[in-house]
Amino acid sequence: MLTSFCKGACAIAAASTLWAGAAQADNQTVLIVEGSYFPSTIYAKPGDNVIFTNQSGQVQHLSGPEDTWTSGPIEVDATYRLNLTHATP
Template sequence: MLNSYRSGICALAVATSFIAGAAQAESHVVLIMEGGYFPAVTYVSAGDEVIFRNESGATHEMGGPEDVWSSGPIGMDGTYHLSLSEETPLVFTGVSGGIEMQGEVSYDTPPLSE
């Protein structure tokens, strides 16, 4: 009886750890560079967070289409945190030195993960 109880507790602990691990959000860093974003495409899951880090040497502002979201001015070496949901647009844009820059988040499987 005691062994059966221990087995049940062990199985419950293992199942709980798998569920908790699957539900954990990840953070992804996108560098704001002079002339572009790196990486240009960031592979994410709903609930993840994208951290934009400005390494362009100038203040930068970016946002989603139709101003769905806007970072406001991000100073040099500053960051902006964006929490993703199903409604977050997949494309973001900004302007650097008069040149429009574009980046993207994708819910697809990353090409090198297989």
């Protein structure tokens, strides 16, 4: 019976570890280059961070639709981190 309990506890612990790992936020990196972004498309979900790195050679400003969020000035070689929530457009 103790062996059965240990196997069950190990299975629960392994499943919990996999489930907790799936819930972690990811960092998605986007480079701001002259005239575009690289990559041009990312697949992010609420809880993820989109990290914009300015490699365009000039100060950049980012904003969401209708200025729902703004980055402020992003200096050359600086980054801006946008944390995505369910409310982020």
